[in-house]
Amino acid sequence: MLQIEGYHKAYHGQTILRIPAVTFDQPRTWIKGGNGAGKSTLFKSLAALIPFEGTITLNGKEMRKHLQHWRSVVNYAEAEPIFPAFLTGEDLIRWYQQTKRGTPEQVNKLIDTLGVRKYMHQKVGGYSSGMAKKLSLVLAFIGCPELILLDEPLATLDVEAQAIILALTDEYVQQGVQVILTSHQGLAAVSEQWQYVHTCLIADKNLTQL
Amino acid sequence: MSTLLPILRKVLQFQFYKQHAGFFFLAFMLLFGLIDASQIVGYHVSLMRGMASTPWLCGLALLGWTLYSLKINFFTRQLLRSEGSMFLLNLQACSPATRWWIFWVSHVEMMLPVIVYTWVASVVFVADKTYGILILFLLYPFVLCTISAYLYVRQLMGVLEEKELGFIDRISRLKIFQLRSYYFVLLKQMLHERKLALFIAKVGSFGILYIAFTLNETNFEKGEFFILYHIIISAHAVIIYYMVQFLENKLAGLRQWPLHYWQRFTIAAIPCFILLLPEMVYMILHGQHMFTLPEIGGIYFFSAAQLCVFFSLLYLPRMNMDRYLVYLFTIFAFSIFMMLLKMYWLYGVVELLLAITIYRLRFERFEQPEGEK
Incomplete structure (x- = not known):
């Protein structure tokens, strides 16, 4: 269960997002919102990547007090992933496997499921946006996460890969993992499981539950 | 691990x-x-x-x-x-x-x-x-x-x-620095992101000037000085390399701006000329036993123009650090010869024209060399 209290994020004194209190207790949550509404900012805050005011707690553990644990159990895939061009996909996968304590079996399964194996030995600088996206999604599922944050996971992916991603999230949800994602695309058409999910809307610098 | x-x-x-x-x-x-x-x-x-x-x-x-x-x-x-x-x-x-x-x-x-x-x-x-x-x-x-x-x-x-904002960040937010800020963007970048490189270049630079003009006031040959002076320029050439990397990577959006080539070239020329001002001041204060004032002005102009050439050279095809160094030392060999002939001003003008020409011809066709992105 993810709880946010007194959240406030501002850039150069200008408020981007303010959330007095919200609890995400459903296994699947879909956060909607227009461009620039603050979805990615919220995700980066939830992933403990940027400073913010307020407290965020996951399963009773507050982010700031348990940063090492947070990094182990919260996985995040960016909307537009950026990696050093000179590293290979394999380098990054091994890095995540070691830091997130993923097993070789799990990693191999993810690589095959998302079809990354054929280009994982190439340097990331030569990847197309779809290839980089798939790699970032492989990384987001490595380890033993309690919360997976997927920012626009379906963007730049073909229809087949979109279905695979949502099926993968369902698999993790079955294991007790909470998944929060943003998407401008309709999810119900891709996966039945995502037809009746907990939905939130970010608008007017605030988050409301629908 | x-x-x-x-x-x-x-x-x-x-x-x-x-x-x-x-x-x-x-x-x-x-x-x-x-x-x-x-x-x-x-x-x-x-x-x-x-x-x-x-x-x-x-x-x-x-x-x-x-x-x-x-x-x-x-x-x-x-x-x-x-x-x-x-x-x-x-x-x-x-x-x-x-x-x-x-x-x-x-x-x-x-x-x-x-x-x-x-x-x-x-x-x-x-x-x-x-x-x-x-x-x-x-x-x-x-x-x-x-x-x-x-x-x-x-x-x-x-x-x-x-x-919290650092000292330089606070200074750069003053209104005076916001005016036509794109002309000073490279100067700001140097002070923000390359301040240590700049500091080290200046320490080396003033160390050399100190050795030439203060420690060895009486027994220093012009020829020896010219060789050492090119080490000063090469230290600054590294900063020029960083400048182009910044301009074409982080500030690639500037290419979309409706700016004339002259304006674009000026953006690079301004830091090239400002960078070497402290050296010129030092030479005016301590180096007049070796050079006359017009000579010091000529040396300053010629070296600033040379930095402009280095800037433009980075727009040549497949110009990575290795090739850049080769070009740099080829130019050095030639310019030491020109300095010995005391043709500072003429050589400076030629360099500036060369820099402008290369930039004008290569700007639109510029491609980041592999591995430098």
Whole structure:
């Protein structure tokens, strides 16, 4: 269960997002919102990547007090992933496997499921946006996460890969993992499981539950 | 950890040595290039003995290593902040000992030139039985590594803390600097992101001027000065390299702006001319026994124009650091000859025209060389 209290994020004194209190207790949550509404900012805050005011707690553990644990159990895939061009996909996968304590079996399964194996030995600088996206999604599922944050996971992916991603999230949800994602695309058409999910809307610098 | 170190090495150590190839070349030239090959060993042994017996020389060496460590520190901390290196934050998930060890080893690997030098020096100190300085030299680089590792871990774990604006950030937010700010964008970038490189270039630069004009006031030949002066220019050429990288990577959006070629070229020319102003002032104050005022003006103009040429050269096809250095030293050989002919102003004008022409022809066709993105 993810709880946010007194959240406030501002850039150069200008408020981007303010959330007095919200609890995400459903296994699947879909956060909607227009461009620039603050979805990615919220995700980066939830992933403990940027400073913010307020407290965020996951399963009773507050982010700031348990940063090492947070990094182990919260996985995040960016909307537009950026990696050093000179590293290979394999380098990054091994890095995540070691830091997130993923097993070789799990990693191999993810690589095959998302079809990354054929280009994982190439340097990331030569990847197309779809290839980089798939790699970032492989990384987001490595380890033993309690919360997976997927920012626009379906963007730049073909229809087949979109279905695979949502099926993968369902698999993790079955294991007790909470998944929060943003998407401008309709999810119900891709996966039945995502037809009746907990939905939130970010608008007017605030988050409301629908 | 066995997997983490080799990957971090690719991201950090390799990139550090690659990006600072010019700096290492300059340091190598200063330490080994100016001395006759037959005297190199003797020179360095007496330098090491001098460090053991003269406190200020020893202090100077320690200061140099501290500055070098700061340079590494600055590079690493900048990398930790960069968006493309966000995956490094996963080190937060490792145990405190692992985090600390990984950063310590990385810093040690980047300090290797200093560590190797201190080990070589320690052989001399053992032979001379100067054990105090031996212990100091052996331990000091590792103390710097330990402090740096602590700072890296602190930055890594302090990712959720709001950062206060630094002095330069505050200054640059003053309204006067917002006017036509694109003309000064490269100057600001130098002060923000390359301040350490700039500082080191200036320390080297003024060290050379001090040796030429103050320490050896009476017995310094113009020819010797011209060779040393090109080391000053080469130190600044590295900053020009960073400028173009910044302009074409981080500020690539500037290409979309409705600016004329003249305006674009001026954006680069302004820092080239401002960069060398302090050297000109120093020469006016201390160098008039060797050069007349018009000559000093000519030397300044010619060297600033040469920096403009270096800027434009970086727009030639497949211009990576290696090729850049080759061009740089070819130009040096020619310009030393022109300096000896005292054709400063003429050569400066030719250089400026060359810079403008190359830039005009290559700007639209510019492509980042592989591996420099």
